[in-house]
Structures are given as structure tokens and as C-alpha cells.
Amino acid sequence: MPEPIWNSFLTEQDRAVFEKKGMAPRVGFGTRPALLVIDVNYSFCGDKPEPLLESIKRWNYSCGEDSWNAVGAMKPLIEKARAKGVPVIYTAGTRRPDNWDSGSWGWKNTRAHEGVTLSRNVDGSQIIPDIAPGPNDVVVHKQKPSGFSNSIMASCLAAFHVDSVIVVGGSTSGCVRATAVDAFNYNYKVIIPEECCFDRSEASHAICLFDLDRRYADVVKTSEIIDHLDTFPDGVFQPPASDPKKLDGARR
Amino acid sequence: MTSDVSAPRLWDAFLTDRDRQVFAVSGFGARSGFGERPALLIIDAVHENFGDGPAPILARVGELQDYCGADGWTCVDVIERLAAAFRAKSLPVVYTVPRADADAWRPAPQGYRGEGEPLPMRPEQDVVSRLKPHKTDIIVPKLKPSAFFGTNLPAYLTFLGADSVVVVGAQTSDAVRSTVNDAFSQNYRVIVAEDACCDQSQASHAVNLCDIHAKYADVMMGQEVLDWVASLPEDLFPHRPGA
Numbered sequence: 002m003p004e005p006i007w008n009s010f011l012t013e014q015d016r017a018v019f020e021k022k023g024m025a026p027r028v029g030f031g032t033r034p035a036l037l038v039i040d041v042n043y044s045f046c047g048d049k050p051e052p053l054l055e056s057i058k059r060w061n062y063s064c065g066e067d068s069w070n071a072v073g074a075m076k077p078l079i080e081k082a083r084a085k086g087v088p089v090i091y092t093a094g095t096r097r098p099d100n101w102d103s104g105s106w107g108w109k110n111t112r113a114h115e116g117v118t119l120s121r122n123v124d125g126s127q128i129i130p131d132i133a134p135g136p137n138d139v140v141v142h143k144q145k146p147s148g149f150s151n152s153i154m155a156s157c158l159a160a161f162h163v164d165s166v167i168v169v170g171g172s173t174s175g176c177v178r179a180t181a182v183d184a185f186n187y188n189y190k191v192i193i194p195e196e197c198c199f200d201r202s203e204a205s206h207a208i209c210l211f212d213l214d215r216r217y218a219d220v221v222k223t224s225e226i227i228d229h230l231d232t233f234p235d236g237v238f239q240p241p242a243s244d245p246k247k248l249d250g251a252r253r
Numbered sequence: 254m255t256s257d258v259s260a261p262r263l264w265d266a267f268l269t270d271r272d273r274q275v276f277a278v279s280g281f282g283a284r285s286g287f288g289e290r291p292a293l294l295i296i297d298a299v300h301e302n303f304g305d306g307p308a309p310i311l312a313r314v315g316e317l318q319d320y321c322g323a324d325g326w327t328c329v330d331v332i333e334r335l336a337a338a339f340r341a342k343s344l345p346v347v348y349t350v351p352r353a354d355a356d357a358w359r360p361a362p363q364g365y366r367g368e369g370e371p372l373p374m375r376p377e378q379d380v381v382s383r384l385k386p387h388k389t390d391i392i393v394p395k396l397k398p399s400a401f402f403g404t405n406l407p408a409y410l411t412f413l414g415a416d417s418v419v420v421v422g423a424q425t426s427d428a429v430r431s432t433v434n435d436a437f438s439q440n441y442r443v444i445v446a447e448d449a450c451c452d453q454s455q456a457s458h459a460v461n462l463c464d465i466h467a468k469y470a471d472v473m474m475g476q477e478v479l480d481w482v483a484s485l486p487e488d489l490f491p492h493r494p495g496a
Contacts (some may be wrong), residue, residue, distance in 0.1 A: 010267060011456045014310065019454070021314050027297050054274055061280050104440040105285075109468055112280030143264040145438035174464045201279065203269045203468075208460035212426045216398075 005220075006195065006213035010204055028219045030229055031165025031190040033238055035088040035158060036079065037169030039148060039177050041072060042093065043123030045199075046171070053201060060125070061112035064171050067199040067206075072129055074223050075169045075198040077131055081230050086238045088161045088181065090154070090177070094126050095142040102144060146179035155187060161198070161238075165190035166224060168218075169197035174205035181218050191218035194226050208253050223241060255461070263428060263447060271272035281467035287481055288442040289419025290489050292345040292410060294400055295332060296422030296429050298384045299350060302451070303423065310453070321451040323422055326459075329383055331449040331475035332421050338482045340387060344414050345493050347391055347406070348386050349428065350379075352394035389495030399431035407439065413492050417442035419468070420477055423447035426457035433470050443470035446478050 044212035046068040047056035053065025100117045143152045166184045214220040303325045310322025436443045452458035466472035
């Protein structure tokens with residue numbers, strides 16, 4: 002088995018401590034997963050694949066090439082989920098045009114206003130077209146890092162009778178981590194495909210995956226999830242239909 | 254507020270060269286600034302994380318699974334001073350403690366721990382004796398990492414009229430970070446006292462402080478917080494317990 006991505010960032014003492022503690026128990030896959038695609042938009046990826054230090058000149062939140070590689074990795078996973086009827090839920094930031102509701106976001110970043118003041122070739126909040134939401138997918142709007150923070154996420158997962166979430170997107174240390182920890186708070190099983198997450202900081206990416214894996218989630222390879230979804234019968238997780246006639250009797 | 258991104262920080266050694274270049278230009282890590290009405294949040298200062306005294310982490314981690322080692326006790330010293338300073342100014346001091354429900358029905362992703370067995374509050378969940386809460390302090394029991402999740406804390410902060418929180422305790426990458434994240438999401442200004450937080454992992458401690466300082470809070474030494482608290486008036490919180 003290859004070394005986990007975080008090993009090279011740990012200290013000698015860390016390695017000794019966690020060797021002594023042993024690996025955290027595995028969460029395991031649930032039986033009714035949803036796929037959460039967190040903030041995969043131009044703002045976090047830049048408007049095209051280019052080296053991070055280039056991209057970040059024009060896109061202050063960009064995670065550069067790593068984000069586009071992650072888009073490539075998550076595309077087959079999204080397609081597999083759709084093919085199996087597994088709900089695909091995107092998060093997207095939402096903001097008043099005058100940015101009044103940005104609240105605390107304005108406090109820690111000297112370039113936070115650029116989304117409002119710079120005129121850009123594409124809308125930063127637009128989800129990357131390569132993996133754009135399909136007709137049966139859901140887009141959850143949010144204002145803070147976690148996809149659950151004052152959003153319809155929790156009620157959405159309840160409506161789908163979900164018991165587990167697969168979390169992909171960016172940034173690993175920002176919205177992905179906050180969403181994964183909240184999913185843990187709400188007692189969902191959390192699975193994180195490593196190659197489908199991205200961050201502008203390599204150390205933050207690695208250590209956040211370490212923290213998530215030891216406390217809240219299983220960090221796995223994307224292929225493992227695709228193989229697992231392949232064992233599901235087609236359509237068994239079909240989300241509740243929007244046609245009221247197709248809803249079950251109790252809910253009409 | 255300006256940010257001095259060139260000042261040396263605890264996490265520098267853990268970053269890659271690219272990370273350092275990115276942080277230098279990305280605009281992250283600006284000073285958020287102090288609020289005017291702070292509450293101190295002492296997160297999980299319990300036996301589970303600290304044991305009953307300083308010892309090498311490797312000597313005890315086998316029997317005390319979440320032990321943070323001698324680092325934890327440096328942090329206890331700073332927490333003790335901060336709590337005393339907050340109380341001296343009649344500012345609210347809030348403790349979180351991990352809670353097990355009376356019947357131990359405690360859902361966790363790995364299964365339902367202690368299902369069916371009555372499980373009293375474990376001694377590991379006690380606040381360490383040096384930091385025992387005073388009568389005027391506020392205790393918030395919680396089941397999950399964040400002090401805000403499923404607790405009365407948001408309502409208490411509204412009632413107190415707090416506009417900011419100073420977060421200290423354990424562990425940096427778990428309950429401290431989750432609490433910071435949620436405080437940020439609720440538009441509180443957040444200060445984290447770096448030497449008053451600890452973690453079992455040195456790398457997680459450093460890199461989580463880096464993330465927190467980049468995006469969510471001002472990370473500074475406890476002494477800087479003490480100097481600021483000393484400058485505050487004493488009559489800010491008429492709704493504090495004991496006021």
C-alpha cells in the first residue's frame with residue numbers, strides 16, 4: 002500500500018504516537034450515499050488550468066492546476082453516481098451584489114473584495130461546466146464554509162433518506178473540511194476520495210485529510226468508491242420524484 | 254488592519270515552498286482585529302486530553318488515548334492566566350465539556366457506543382483540577398466537536414451580547430478548529446491563543462493554526478490577549494452569571 006499523502010508532513014513524534022494508537026476504525030460505506038460536490042467553481046479553480054502562482058494573480062481564491070486535476074478525477078464519480086441514481090448535490094456560494102452579506106469573509110483576506118470590484122471574463126460563482134449540475138441534481142446555496150451552514154442541505158439529505166455522504170471539491174481545508182465535519186456532526190458516514198479534493202496549500206491539504214481520516218471520515222482512493230457504487234443495483238436510490246403522483250401514499 | 258505575513262510563525266516549517274509563496278500573495282492571514290465584547294471559550298480542558306499532569310506523550314498515549322503530552326500542560330498555564338484575566342474584568346468564561354447522555358446513547362459513525370448500557374459521566378470528561386470552573390462561569394455540554402453544534406452556546410452569546418470569542422483548549426485540530434469555524438460562520442470575530450491550544454499531533458497543531466489564521470481567526474500568543482483584556486472596561490457584561 003502506498004504511503005498516505007500526509008506521512009511526509011508529520012513529525013517523528015507524530016508517527017510514533019499514531020503508530021502506538023493504531024489506525025482509527027473505518028467508518029465504512031453506508032447503504033444510501035449522496036455525492037456532495039463542494040464549491041467547484043471558477044473562483045476556486047481559476048478560469049483555466051494554469052500553475053497556481055499564475056492563476057492566483059487574477060483569482061485570489063484559486064487552487065490552480067490541482068483543482069482542474071480534481072475535476073478530472075471527480076467527473077467519472079459524478080457520472081457513476083448519476084447512472085446509479087445516487088443523489089448528486091452541489092454547493093454554490095450565494096451573495097448579494099453589494100456584498101453586504103459577506104460578513105466575516107471580509108475580515109481575514111485583503112483581496113476578498115476582488116470578486117466584486119474586478120470585472121472578470123467569467124462569473125466566479127459558476128460551477129465548472131465540465132461537471133455542471135445535471136437536470137436531476139440539486140444545487141444547495143450557502144454563504145459559509147460548511148454546506149450545512151444555514152442551508153437546505155440537512156433537510157435535503159433527510160428527504161433522500163441518505164445515510165452517508167461522499168464529499169469532493171475544494172478547498173480541502175476550507176469548505177470540504179467544514180462540510181465533512183458537519184456531516185459527521187449530523188451522524189452521516191463520511192467518505193472522502195482523496196484525488197477529488199484540492200487546496201491551494203499542499204500542507205493544509207495533506208494535514209486536513211489526515212485529521213479527517215483519523216477523526217471523522219474514511220479517506221480513500223476514488224476508484225474504490227466507483228467500484229463500490231458498481232455493486233449497487235441501478236436506480237435503487239432514485240431520489241423522490243417531483244411528480245406528486247409518484248410520491249408514496251403517506252406523503253401525499 | 255494590516256497583516257505582517259513575513260513574521261515567523263509556528264507553522265512555517267510545515268509548509269512547502271509553494272505554500273509559502275501562495276500565502277504571501279493570496280491575501281489570506283490579514284488581521285481580523287479584536288471585537289469589543291469578548292467571551293472566553295475554554296474547549297474540552299478535560300482529563301481525557303490532558304491527563305493529570307505533564308508526561309512524555311508516548312509514555313501515556315497507550316492508556317489515555319487522547320493524551321496531548323507535556324505540551325498540554327504549558328497550555329494549561331496559559332489558559333489559567335487567561336481565565337483569571339477574564340474573570341478579573343467580569344468578562345464571560347465559558348467551558349465546554351464532552352457529554353455522554355445518561356443512557357450513553359451516543360451515535361458515532363462507527364456505531365452506537367455503549368448501546369443499552371447505563372454509562373455515567375466518565376472521569377476523563379472532568380475538567381482538570383487546575384482549571385476548575387468558578388461559580389460565575391458557564392458550562393456548555395456538547396456531543397460533537399463544535400461548541401456551537403446542538404448546544405445553547407449561540408443563544409448564550411446573543412443574550413450576553415458578545416461580539417467576539419477567544420478560543421483556547423483541546424484539541425487544536427478537532428474541537429478548537431470546529432468551534433472556530435462555526436464562530437466565524439456566525440460572524441463572530443475570533444481570536445485563538447496559540448500557546449493555549451494543544452493537539453496530539455504536532456503537525457496537525459501547527460497546520461490547523463495556519464489554516465485558522467489564514468481564513469477564520471487571528472492566531473496570537475496568550476500574552477497579547479492578556480494585554481488587550483487588561484485594556485477593557487469592567488462593566489461590559491451585565492447579563493453574565495454572578496453579575
